[in-house]
Amino acid sequence: MLSQKCKYALQALLILARQAGDELLLVSDIAERENLPKKFLEAILLELNRNGLVRSRRGRGGGYALAKPADLITFGQVVRIMDGPLAPLSCVSVNYYRKCDDCRDELTCEIRKVMRRVRDAVAHELDGTSLAQAVAEGRGRALLEG
Amino acid sequence: MLSQKCKYALQALLILARQAGDELLLVSDIAERENLPKKFLEAILLELNRNGLVRSRRGRGGGYALAKPADLITFGQVVRIMDGPLAPLSCVSVNYYRKCDDCRDELTCEIRKVMRRVRDAVAHELDGTSLAQAVAEGRGRALLEG
DNA sequence: GTATTTCCTATCGGTAAACCATGATATAAT
DNA sequence: ATTATATCATGGTTTACCGATAGGAAATAC
Numbered sequence: 001m002l003s004q005k006c007k008y009a010l011q012a013l014l015i016l017a018r019q020a021g022d023e024l025l026l027v028s029d030i031a032e033r034e035n036l037p038k039k040f041l042e043a044i045l046l047e048l049n050r051n052g053l054v055r056s057r058r059g060r061g062g063g064y065a066l067a068k069p070a071d072l073i074t075f076g077q078v079v080r081i082m083d084g085p086l087a088p089l090s091c092v093s094v095n096y097y098r099k100c101d102d103c104r105d106e107l108t109c110e111i112r113k114v115m116r117r118v119r120d121a122v123a124h125e126l127d128g129t130s131l132a133q134a135v136a137e138g139r140g141r142a143l144l145e146g
Numbered sequence: 147m148l149s150q151k152c153k154y155a156l157q158a159l160l161i162l163a164r165q166a167g168d169e170l171l172l173v174s175d176i177a178e179r180e181n182l183p184k185k186f187l188e189a190i191l192l193e194l195n196r197n198g199l200v201r202s203r204r205g206r207g208g209g210y211a212l213a214k215p216a217d218l219i220t221f222g223q224v225v226r227i228m229d230g231p232l233a234p235l236s237c238v239s240v241n242y243y244r245k246c247d248d249c250r251d252e253l254t255c256e257i258r259k260v261m262r263r264v265r266d267a268v269a270h271e272l273d274g275t276s277l278a279q280a281v282a283e284g285r286g287r288a289l290l291e292g
Numbered sequence: 293g294t295a296t297t298t299c300c301t302a303t304c305g306g307t308a309a310a311c312c313a314t315g316a317t318a319t320a321a322t
Numbered sequence: 323a324t325t326a327t328a329t330c331a332t333g334g335t336t337t338a339c340c341g342a343t344a345g346g347a348a349a350t351a352c
Binding site: 207 | 339341342343
């Protein structure tokens with residue numbers, strides 16, 4: 001299950017994605033629009049900023065915007081930043097691989113084989129869906145294929 | 147990510163699945179073979195018992211065996227018992243559906259649409275793989291299709 | 293009736309999730 | 323410059339869950 005943090009991140013990013021142009025949005029505005037806890041959202045956007053998905057300006061007239069076009073930001077990127085590996089087992093993770101503590105032989109582990117397929121299926125969906133696609137889909141029809 | 151508990155459960159069940167016939171296996175034997183904490187495994191098998199995946203007999207000569215043929219027990223069943231919903235959001239869960247706390251309209255939520263596909267992909271893999279298939283696959287080739 | 297083995301309840305330390313409070317720092321308008 | 327406005331940084335709180343263990347009750351075989 002996705003963390004609350006990750007859900008909030010996706011909500012915020014989708015709002016920014018819908019915001020055409022380079023207009024900056026305030027944390028408080030996003031929080032209000034989506035009913036998110038403001039301080040928590042602040043921390044989330046900060047993390048997204050450090051990871052290059054979002055850019056910011058501080059001080060009066062400041063705020064947040066996407067750091068790149070919405071079709072270059074995928075759900076997979078967001079989930080990995082917020083919640084870590086997509087894989088159900090670290091030993092089948094591509095981006096966060098780590099051997100299982102007590103595994104005698106990774107190559108013959110039946111659980112691993114199954115979970116590898118799960119990981120691939122999840123990654124296929126999440127890495128294959130961008131913010132732009134999700135927004136378009138929400139408008140009634142998927143206009144962008146990726 | 148799967149919990150440790152769930153991993154242990156799958157390991158134990160695969161051992162039982164490999165055990166032909168109705169021979170009972172001791173908790174201590176399973177624990178020893180797979181290097182699992184015995185007391186913890188005890189609790190896990192108890193839970194699997196209460197959920198009908200496993201049957202037991204107590205006292206001398208007692209132990210555990212699968213409650214039904216290995217091709218009728220799927221990874222999906224096990225994961226749901228141990229870790230709950232497969233879905234990344236409760237609002238897209240089929241077996242554990244629950245509305246998101248702060249969702250204004252479930253039907254237009256873009257995040258939900260994406261996560262629904264993820265859920266389906268995961269369920270397809272896990273519900274489509276039985277203990278028997280995993281064991282067969284481990285022997286080099288999948289002999290059973292389901 | 294005694295040894296064996298599962299069943300049941302309770303507990304515990306550690307860790308992470310979800311926030312909140314406070315203040316520092318950068319920016320723009322006055 | 324000063325002030326109002328925002329983001330940035332740090333640290334704490336509360337709650338809940340995860341992984342595991344302890345101790346004994348209940349059932350079964352010999």
